[in-house]
Amino acid sequence: MSLELKNVEKKVGIETHIHPTSIKLEKNTINVLLGSTLAGKTTLMQIMAGLDKPTSGEIWFNGKNVTGMKVQKRNCSMVYQQFINYPNYTVYENIASPLTITGVKNNEIKQRVGKVAELLKLSAMLNKKPDELSGGQQQRTALARALVKDSDLILLDEPLANLDFKLREELREELPKLFEDRDCIVVYATTEPSDALMIGGNTATLLEGKVIQYGKTLEVYNRPENLISAKVFSDPPMNIAEITKSGDNCKFTDNDVQWKSSAKIKDGTYKIGIRPHNITTYKEGNNSVEINGKVQISELSGSESLIHFTNGSLNWVSLSNGTQQKNVGEDTKLYMNTDEFLYFDQNNRLVNNG
Amino acid sequence: MxxxxxxxxxxxxxxxxxxxxxxxxxxxxxxxxxxxxxxxxxxxxxxEGTRWFKQILLSERFHASLGRQFAFTFIILLIQIPLGIAIALTMPKKGWGVPVCLILMSMPLLIPWNVVGAMWNIFALPDIGFLGHSLNAMGFDYNFTQQPGDAWLTTILMDVWHWTSLVVLLSYAGLNSIQPAYYQAAEIDGASRWATFRYIELPKMKKVLTLAILLRFMDSFMIYTEPFVLTGGGPGNTTAFLSIDLVKMALGQFDLGPAAAMSLIYFFIVLLVCWVFYNLMMKNEAQS
Structure with a gap:
């Protein structure tokens, strides 16, 4: 089983929503589409589902060209950011709805709904109507509807975005397990890099209607092909600065901070990307280097501290563990873990690859 | 403190x-x-105590006009609600057609009631009116000033013309508030057009439809100006709805006592029907 997009392009009027995209999703995989709002995640999913036709290009499913085939004829299901359920059906009827329509026998429906309801912890509320449920339960119902069908393709369009933090964490942990033993392709759209890391599988980074990079999630995260992919897959935003390298010595263009680099790259000027968690208020790794900063913003989020600081013309974000209280305007020392630096050439391609 | x-x-x-x-x-x-x-x-x-109330409640005249009133209201609701929903469903959802349709739809609602009555009176006159003359030319024996059936038909047509727009506009607003994702979900499930209407659109329109039915009930139940101008309650008493009959009694015959008793009964009927109806429609809402 596989889903393949071949040079799929989507234009609406003169605007291009999806630039020519080729991507192949394999059986039994979870694929995360990661990108900000308007990156084209939803459009891409609607094309995959058959809800929308591509302007050009082809969609192949299981070695068959399904371009232009109606959504009803494909075996797919979709879960949305909004909690979409039939308002005057009970939870049971909602979950059963895709089966009733296709004429599955009553006994089988009962058994399948029961199984899925248990999996999603809905057994106790099968007789309730959607608007009597909490947001989390409504979304579980929508998920159950998607699962009960045994679709070949399950599309999840930011399913956790409208849930509050606790419910989101809870459901996010459960999600990969739900799809573990299923014979299907799962596509999961999200704006949150942390969602992608938690879910694992494969990730495609998207920006402005283009797929920037597609591969195993950790690979895309650790070795982004280029600066754009790295930026998309970084939250808080990645710190970027220009450096010059001569021999083993590296130096920022804008200040005097120096370090030794073992990266096997030619001398010259590069851009480096530093993820916020690699700049900390304490030393980490064997090759950390000190940098002075003036605190601009200091935020505590649970067990982490976010410190925005400036150094000359650089304007950076650091993320440290624990509660590190800093005052605005304070001069402070931070440490950068140089082992984790990502070096990009003038064409924004990653050069210290592996 | x-x-x-x-x-x-x-x-x-x-x-x-x-x-x-x-x-x-x-x-x-x-x-x-x-x-x-x-x-x-x-x-x-x-x-006089409760004499007038007893008299009105037992009078055949009141029963007859109340019966006519319920029949009229029932018929126009039966036509206007489904027709309004149907028109709202066919209206465009985006593009230049939206303002055009909305303006066209609001037109009848902006015309004063007595003008509507006068318009339809002239329009339907059997000798010179466009509608009346055409119908007669086509061989129908149509004369709303003399034949009760024709008078009813014309009154109902006039009300449908005047007020269906209100139902359309309310339904249209209700339909527009449904997120597109619902339609997509139904499409993915393989639901038919009818199932989409029955299980998504209708439940989502429930609140505005309740409002539309209530408004149309109250308005049509208290209708006065338009039939007064169009038929004046005639021929005979055949289109004398409650309010027309009430005015006849109060101002025509100057029977202030019975007319006052009738007003109060009238008022309580409207109140009662609205209350029962609203509670029935909102029963499910209260449970959740």
């Missing part, structure tokens, strides 16, 4: 109090006053 006692704030309530008193309470109480008494003018009143 010592609270300062200052009752001057009550003065601010006075304007509302006076307004409501003159606007609602005093006229209503006058009617209540009339309904229990007999008067021959000159401000002379005689106590």
């Amino acid at each position: 010592n609270k300062t006692i200052n009752q001057k704030a009550w003065y601010f309530v006075i304007p509302v109090f006076v307004l409501v008193a003159f606007n609602a309470a005093i006229p209503l109480m006058t009617v209540v006053n009339y309904s229990f008494q007999e008067t021959f003018g000159n401000n002379v009143f005689a106590w």
Whole structure:
């Protein structure tokens, strides 16, 4: 089983929503589409589902060209950011709805709904109507509807975005397990890099209607092909600065901070990307280097501290563990873990690859 | 802690109090006053107790006009609600067609009621009106001033023309508030057009439809101006709905006592039907 997009392009009027995209999703995989709002995640999913036709290009499913085939004829299901359920059906009827329509026998429906309801912890509320449920339960119902069908393709369009933090964490942990033993392709759209890391599988980074990079999630995260992919897959935003390298010595263009680099790259000027968690208020790794900063913003989020600081013309974000209280305007020392630096050439391609 | 006692704030309530008193309470109480008494003018009143209420409730004339009123309201609801929904469903959801349709739809609602009556009167006149003349030319024996069936048909047509737009606009607003994702979900499930309407659109329109039915019920149940101008309640009494009959009794015959009793009964019927209807429609909402 596989889903393949071949040079799929989507234009609406003169605007291009999806630039020519080729991507192949394999059986039994979870694929995360990661990108900000308007990156084209939803459009891409609607094309995959058959809800929308591509302007050009082809969609192949299981070695068959399904371009232009109606959504009803494909075996797919979709879960949305909004909690979409039939308002005057009970939870049971909602979950059963895709089966009733296709004429599955009553006994089988009962058994399948029961199984899925248990999996999603809905057994106790099968007789309730959607608007009597909490947001989390409504979304579980929508998920159950998607699962009960045994679709070949399950599309999840930011399913956790409208849930509050606790419910989101809870459901996010459960999600990969739900799809573990299923014979299907799962596509999961999200704006949150942390969602992608938690879910694992494969990730495609998207920006402005283009797929920037597609591969195993950790690979895309650790070795982004280029600066754009790295930026998309970084939250808080990645710190970027220009450096010059001569021999083993590296130096920022804008200040005097120096370090030794073992990266096997030619001398010259590069851009480096530093993820916020690699700049900390304490030393980490064997090759950390000190940098002075003036605190601009200091935020505590649970067990982490976010410190925005400036150094000359650089304007950076650091993320440290624990509660590190800093005052605005304070001069402070931070440490950068140089082992984790990502070096990009003038064409924004990653050069210290592996 | 010592609270300062200052009752001057009550003065601010006075304007509302006076307004409501003159606007609602005093006229209503006058009617209540009339309904229990007999008067021959000159401000002379005689106590009659519940005589007028009994008389009205037992009178055939009242039964007949009440029956006509319910029949009329029932028929126009039966036509306007489904027709309104159907038109709303076919209206465009985006593009230049939206403002055009909305303006066209609002037109009939902007025309004063007596003008609507006059328009339809002239339109339907059997000798010179476009509708009346055409129908007769086509061989139909149509004359709304003389044949009760034709009078009813014309009155109903006029009301449908005048008020279906309201149902359309409300339904259209209800339909537009449904997120596109619902339609997609139904499409993915393989639901038919009818199932989409029955299980998504109709439940999502429930609140605006309740409102539309209530408004149309109240308005049509109290209809006066349009049939008064169109048929004047005739031919005979065949289109004399409750309010027309009431005005005849109060101003035509100057039977103030019975007319007041009838007003109150009328008022309670409207109140009762609305209350029952609203509670039935909102029963499910209250449970959740």
